[in-house]
Amino acid sequence: MDRRKFVRVAGSGIAMGGLAEAAEAAVEAQVAARPPRQSADKKATPRKALMKVGTQHGDSNEILRVLAGFGVNYICSRLPSERLDEHWSVEGLSRLRERIESFGLVLDVVPLPMSSNYITKAELPNILLGKSPERDREIDDVCQMIRNAARARVPTLKYNLTFLGVPRTESTKGRGGAEYSTFVYDKAKQDPPVTEAGPVNADVYWERITYFLERVVPVAEEYKVRLACHPQDPGMPRGRGFRGVETVLGSVDGLKRFVSIKESAYHGLNFCQGTVSEMLQNPGREIFDVIRYFGSRGKIFNVHFRNIRGGFLNFQETFIDDGDVDMLKAMRVYKEVGFDGMMMPDHVPKIQGDTNSYQGFAFAFGYIKALIAAVAAEG
Numbered sequence: 001m002d003r004r005k006f007v008r009v010a011g012s013g014i015a016m017g018g019l020a021e022a023a024e025a026a027v028e029a030q031v032a033a034r035p036p037r038q039s040a041d042k043k044a045t046p047r048k049a050l051m052k053v054g055t056q057h058g059d060s061n062e063i064l065r066v067l068a069g070f071g072v073n074y075i076c077s078r079l080p081s082e083r084l085d086e087h088w089s090v091e092g093l094s095r096l097r098e099r100i101e102s103f104g105l106v107l108d109v110v111p112l113p114m115s116s117n118y119i120t121k122a123e124l125p126n127i128l129l130g131k132s133p134e135r136d137r138e139i140d141d142v143c144q145m146i147r148n149a150a151r152a153r154v155p156t157l158k159y160n161l162t163f164l165g166v167p168r169t170e171s172t173k174g175r176g177g178a179e180y181s182t183f184v185y186d187k188a189k190q191d192p193p194v195t196e197a198g199p200v201n202a203d204v205y206w207e208r209i210t211y212f213l214e215r216v217v218p219v220a221e222e223y224k225v226r227l228a229c230h231p232q233d234p235g236m237p238r239g240r241g242f243r244g245v246e247t248v249l250g251s252v253d254g255l256k257r258f259v260s261i262k263e264s265a266y267h268g269l270n271f272c273q274g275t276v277s278e279m280l281q282n283p284g285r286e287i288f289d290v291i292r293y294f295g296s297r298g299k300i301f302n303v304h305f306r307n308i309r310g311g312f313l314n315f316q317e318t319f320i321d322d323g324d325v326d327m328l329k330a331m332r333v334y335k336e337v338g339f340d341g342m343m344m345p346d347h348v349p350k351i352q353g354d355t356n357s358y359q360g361f362a363f364a365f366g367y368i369k370a371l372i373a374a375v376a377a378e379g
Contacts, residue, residue, distance in 0.1 A: 048377035049335045054108060054342025059096065064103040064301065066138060072365050074342045075100055076109035076158065076302070082123040083113065084141040093152035099347035108342055109156040109228065109270075109302055110149060112142060112239035116230065118165035119197050128163060129197055130208050139212060143219045151225035156301055157220075158228040158270040161209055161315045163197050163245045166233045167310065171350075175322050178349040178360075183234050183278070185313035194244035202246040210261055211250070217262040230269035231255055235279035235312060251279050252290055259299045268299040272346060274306030274317060281311050288333050295337030303334065304346035305368055317347055319360075320367045331371040332378075343368050 028278055056076035067075070077096060081087035087096075097107040113123035124142070126134035149157055169187045174180035220227045235250030236242040248254045255276075259268060276290055277283035294300050307323030308315045320327060334343070345368065348360030 006086045006163075014306075015087055034049070043116055047335055050338065050340035051303075051331070051334050051343050051372050052341065052346045053365060054374065055361075055365070056109075056111075056346065057342055059100060061103075064100060064105060068103045068105055070362070070365055071369065073104065074106050074108045076111065076342065076344065077107060078215065079111045079113060079115065081113070084144055087291070088145050088148055090148045091146070092150040092152055093148055095153055097154060107154060109158050110154050112157050112159040114142075114161070116162055116166055116233065116311055117159045119163045119195055121165075127212055128161060128208055130204075130211070135211075139215050142216055146216065146219050146225050150225045154225070156226040156228055158230065160230045161212070161226040161249060162232055162247075163195055163200060164232070164242055164247065164274055167242060172316055174316060174318055174349055178351050180309075180316040180318055180349050181347060182316045183314070185237070186243070190243050192243070197245070199244045200241075200246060202248050205246060205248045206257075209258065213267065217264050217267045219265045220266040222264065226266050226268060226301045229258065230270040230272055230304075231275045231279075233272065233275040233278065234315070235275075236355060237313070252276065252293075253296070259294070259297070265298060268301045269294060270302055270304065272304035272306070273325075273330065274304060274346065276310055277284035277306075277308045277311070277323075278315050279312060283308060283311050284326065285326055288329060290331045291330065292337060295334065295339050300337075300339055300341070302342045302344065303339070305330075305343040305364075306346055317349065319346065319349055320364050325366075328371055328374060331375050335375045344373070 052074045053072050053077060054074035055067055055072050059072055059075060059077040064075070077100070080092065080096065085094050096110075100107045114127070115123060117123070119128065122128070124138040127138050129135070146157065157232055167183065168190055169184050170182065171179040172182045192313075216227065226298070229249070232247040232250035236247045238251065239246070241247055249258060255269065271294060273287065273291070277287050280286045280290070292298070305320070305327070307318050307320050307325050307327055309318050310316055311325045331343075343366035345361055345365065348357050349366055350357060350362055355359055
């Protein structure tokens with residue numbers, strides 16, 4: 001990320017803050033036009049809105065200063081390092097946390113070196129490739145990162161378990177000519193037909209996931225660090241998969257099985273609402289019960305709060321207020337289940353002239369803040 005450009009855009013006449021205010025005003029108008037929500041149980045004590053707007057933009061001083069001004073007070077940092085080194089030491093993580101706290105912000109999540117990369121670019125590839133003894137050495141490093149995070153008072157680590165990265169097809173035009181990230185399975189190139197990992201059927205994938213979880217979850221539980229796994233983005237047809245990989249974490253049933261492999265309050269999801277919506281035939285109707293299922297079980301550790309248009313195997317990533325999911329209703333469900341973590345915009349559409357999508361993110365931050373305020377005001 002070009003930090004100087006971020007700050008320059010934030011402080012220029014492009015007026016990111018104005019976009020955030022415009023987003024809040026748009027939500028307020030939407031809320032005012034709707035009838036008040038009626039509780040099914042009038043005697044039940046209403047829950048408080050505990051959600052917090054968050055970000056995974058980065059952790060440079062310049063970025064932290066701008067985000068503090070926006071009131072985006074909870075942070076997922078950038079990746080400290082791709083390997084277990086001084087950046088992953090207790091001292092290194094503590095310095096990171098203390099610097100973020102010096103801006104009045106909270107370091108809520110740190111990513112493990114298990115990013116959403118294609119398998120040949122993975123930081124710790126042998127965990128999924130199942131290659132020994134390298135796999136065990138990589139898992140040992142992850143366990144030490146968990147211990148060090150606990151000692152540095154970092155509460156949550158997020159990660160991915162993907163061979164494919166994030167497949168997409170050609171972008172399409174959305175509102176105002178913005179580019180919407182798009183996936184259409186029938187148009188997706190599967191060339192070569194099998195990844196460098198070779199064929200990976202469901203049984204093989206689950207074995208490697210289980211091997212990993214059985215070793216890291218007990219450490220996370222002992223040290224009280226939450227492990228938040230991101231679903232496969234996007235889901236693929238069961239039995240067909242994509243490029244020889246059966247994407248077992250690309251369906252709601254797969255995610256249910258995943259969280260049940262090791263029962264622990266420290267084993268859960270980086271719940272990407274956009275990605276989960278991509279798994280559904282009718283996300284505008286189905287997503288709310290999925291949020292309830294995982295949220296009521298305490299398996300949602302943080303949320304990528306993103307909207308889409310379309311559904312399984314054919315979708316666009318839209319502006320937060322331009323998709324098929326009623327995001328105000330979704331926010332009500334997070335409140336209903338008592339979710340108390342970060343609501344983060346992970347992706348936004350590309351607007352012409354918007355360097356690194358900073359204006360798009362400013363709009364999303366303001367919209368999320370307004371949604372949280374709206375559901376909080378409902379009592």
